[in-house]
Amino acid sequence: MTKTIYLAGGCFWGVQGYFDLLDGVLKSSVGYANSEIANPSYELVCTGMSGAVEAIELVYDDEKISLEKIFEEFFSIIDPTLKNRQGNDTGTQYRTGIYADDDESLELAKAYIQTIQPRYKAPIQTEVKKLQNYYLAEDYHQKYLQKNPQGYCHIDLSQARKRG
Template sequence: MKKLWLAGGCFWGVEAYFQQLRGVLDTTVGYGQGQAVNPSYEQVCSGTTGHAEICELTYDEKTLPLTKVLEHFFRIIDPTSLNCQGADCGTQYRTGIYFLDKQDKPVIEEFIKTRQTAYEAPIVVEIEPLACFYRAEDYHQDYLKNTPGGYCHVDLTKAIPEERR
């Protein structure tokens, strides 16, 4: 079992996309990489806390290796868009890959380096050790499961049937 934290715009879509994949054991949405302690959604949206909307991903690395997690992540984000994904704009919607396991960093960096050749613009995805993560309010957890037809900038159909639970 491993953990990785992904910021890909609105955390509702990132969570819903990864929840459907084989090998994903758990997801939790929250706020990370900012200065405020245990911020509220309203504080994060103000842009003053420095936090990004993040999805904590717990996964089975034997079923879903780190490189596959990253491939999925790149399916659902525009890695060249700074602080904006879909209609969501602001520093809280930046893209990022955050880790605790130091062995993940070179794998992530190599993945980004290899992917850069597919883009004319530079990839602006943050790659950092996780500084902090605070669980978001309950109504954000499993939001798209609990709110059919709720807003989502992520195309949930990008996971092919063989990859789904």
């Protein structure tokens, strides 16, 4: 069955690039989740004034990849103990998060985080929230690392190739 989840793991280019390499992922896009301003631009999101987070919309086949497997992959590419940053990127738009419009996915995310918290010395900062909205990012951000293979990325995409 086709399902959708929204993930924020710092710069959305690498998160999308990583998940696009995994079997069971049907499609993805990058955008801005939970913005307080309708249809924010990248420049506005970067100011922090929109409250939006850079996120990916991930459409997947849950018969090929489970939500728990998605969470496992997601937490393998981020440092969930960092607040408002990943890699060289800092700002509220780079916070980590899991967003969904269904309660079941959110409860699974919360349970997963409780399960893995003992692996970390610091508290996990990844937010788990109801998806309020999602606005597509500008075209030049979509599939950015496919178009620009040498582009900056804080995520090691070769790890997905080994797992995919």
